Amino acid sequence: MCGVIAMLLASQSTHCAGELAEGLQLLQHRGQDACGIVTCGPKGRFFQCKSNGMVRDVLDAKSLSQLVGSMGVGHARYPTAGSSAHSEAQPFYVNSPYGIVLGHNGNLTNTQHLRYYLDHYAHRHINTSSDSELLLNLLADALQKTGKFRIDADDIFRAVREVMQTTSGAYACAGMIAGHSIVGFRDPNGIRPMGWARRKSDQVEGGWDYLMASESVVCDALGFTDWKDVNPGETIIITREGVSIQQVVPPRTFAPDIFEHVYFARPDSVLDGISVYRARMAMGDALAKNAAAVLEKAGLVADVVIPVPDTSRVAALQLAQNLNIPYREGFVKNRYVGRTFIMPGQEIRRKNVRRKLNAMALEFKDKVVLIVDDSIVRGTTSREIIQMARDAGAKKVIMASCAPPIRYPNVYGIDMPSRFELVANGRTEEEITTAIGADLTIWQTLPDLVASCSQFNSSITEFDCSVFTGNYVTGGVDEAYLAGLESLRSDNAKIKANAQGRPPVVNVNGAGGNQGGQTESGASVVSASAPMNEVHAEGGDDNSQVVGLNNAGGDANKEHPDVAMGLSNLGEK
Structure with missing residues (x-):
């Protein structure tokens, strides 16, 4: 159970990080383990700050002042499995294709199949035990198949449709594509909540600011209006030119989690x-x-x-x-x-x-x-x-x-x-x-x-x-699955995972990966002397101090292997 938020402002000269942090404080009750924000600034460059800790501690005034950009994604993490390491703080980022950021609330139930596909067929490196990183890489893989230098709304809708046809479980996601749009989508059962709203811009005449969030309280507090829930199986794409909405897969039984209200x-x-x-x-x-x-x-x-x-x-x-x-x-x-x-x-x-x-x-x-x-x-x-x-x-x-x-x-x-x-x-x-x-x-x-x-x-x-x-409600949850889940998510498993801390790593640039070097404090390290660390698109991205992510926004890999086991078959296996 996490809190996710995304924002796009009409004025490209206004920074959204402050309001994103305010929104995350309003969603702090949904996750107190870690938090983070990634913004998109000029020329499609990403800037991020994320770490373990409460919003008020991680996203202080100094950090927020360095988060440049008029659109961004924020996340408050509530861990349900595995480690609580800095590297699992969200939002997650991948550089290929285009530069994509994703924050995820929920839990996937077919992660083993998805991880196998990404490793053996899509050749995408997964660096953490988080199913949110799986989701991000599935979306990136689907977008990469377009082979386009620049994508449009139809390409994104098709990519999210492929993700939804592949995955099983609960997810409400807020994402961002460098220099293009913010994107939100919700699983076909609508288990986890997600909505969006807008407000008139006070900087651009006739312009609108847009917000996506886990709960409507963020809309009320930040002065947004016209709150609408994202429907099950629906995807929303917001650019400065307007809003595109599509039912990318047929909704299944609409069954929101009643424990949200409890x-x-x-x-x-x-x-x-x-x-x-x-x-x-x-x-x-x-x-x-x-x-x-x-x-x-x-x-x-x-x-x-x-x-x-x-x-x-x-x-x-x-x-x-x-x-x-x-x-x-x-x-x-x-x-x-x-x-x-x-x-x-x-x-x-x-x-x-x-x-x-x-x-x-x-x-x-x-x-x-x-x-x-x-x-x-x-x-x-x-x-x-x-x-x-x-x-x-x-x-x-x-x-x-x-x-x-x-x-x-x-x-x-x-x-x-x-x-x-x-x-x-x-x-x-x-x-x-x-x-x-x-x-x-x-x-x-x-x-x-x-x-x-x-x-x-x-x-x-x-x-x-x-x-x-x-x-x-999603099916596919049997005794074997529950036993495996308990081995990962029990208190004893979490204590063991957190006790097995990894030694500090500096300048990690794994192929296709998304994690930068990490010190014991969780800060990204590329150059020890640089006060503002830059992690280029060819490298990776993590972490807890503000990091400039130099996103080239270049051409996607136009070659995609002809896989024997397509993603569409994974959910049935």
């Missing part, structure tokens, strides 16, 4: 016509009905309703009003600790729960407390919160979840990796209650959760609810 998205965003805030209000209304029945059956009366800040506040308030129980803010949040759910490692998450939240004894002492959370995933946070409530003097602790029990891993870009790390996997509801240390648990039913969202957009009849049901 937890991930900001409440002030509207995704696919559904207000996240209104959906969470409806979740609280529905949960209240179930809670009333469960409490009556258990013979319990709650004295107070307390939310786990921040995502459950809206639902908790609705529940309290429906049950006529006082609503209180019993936990005070330290806003300078990141979202514990997306932190790497169980032990880190556990420790940070208490660093992040502090219980006020006044609201807990000698009371039957009904704590409302958006969901219960690993159980780490719930166990700590329940213990904090007991330590503060609560007589009984009832836990209510706005989502059903999460029993299956997410394969579309949310870090619910191993079934064995999910507290609900293989447990009954009573056993979950014991595992998290509550006196009673109350769960939202799946039909109520779906209705809470679908009532605001009748055209969406299905959501991706695979974490609750184990039914994966």
